[in-house]
Amino acid sequence: MRMTRRVAGIHGYGRVRGFSLIEVMVSILVLGVGLLGFAMLQTMSVRFTQSANHRTLATNLASDMLDQMRVNRLLAGQYAGTYSATTTGCAPAGTITVSSYKDVWRCRLGMALGAGASATVTYNNGVATVAITWGDQRWETDATRQTTTFSTGTRL
Secondary structure, eight states: OOOOOOOOOGGGGGGOOOOOHHHHHHHHHHHHHHHHHHHHHHHHHHHHHHHHHHHHHHHHHHHHHHHHHHHTGGGGGGGOEEEEOOOSSOOOOSSOOHHHHHHHHHHHHHHHHOTTOEEEEEEETTEEEEEEEEEOOTTOSSGGGSEEEEEEEEEO
8 A cells, every 4th residue: 555645735825824924913013002002091090090199188288277277266367378388397396386387287288299389278257268289280281281279168
């Protein structure tokens, strides 16, 4: 018995299924575009998380100031003014007075929201308002949209 071997000719290779180089390159391009979209999504997620954290810190600082004014109602008008955040000269106060509390609060404002943050506290006829402004949108090209302001108020 004689065994013959069949050798595939040129016409036999046309039936072999596989990927061509063009198909592989197109699939890599589609995968790359998808991964770039995912990277952009992650970047935006980090930005929004940081922004939400700053808003939470501003809310807590404003509530703290309003609570301090509520506790010290007779001198609540002395807390009114403009506060510039600072991160230097922040020493704990021994006795809490209006002046020492204002200094400590300015330090807390600077440590939480950065040295460029500021706040305005108003007190008028028993109504106290705290407005805190900080640089939150550093990626914005329009300078008027680079800051965020949180404002809250209460009747004491």
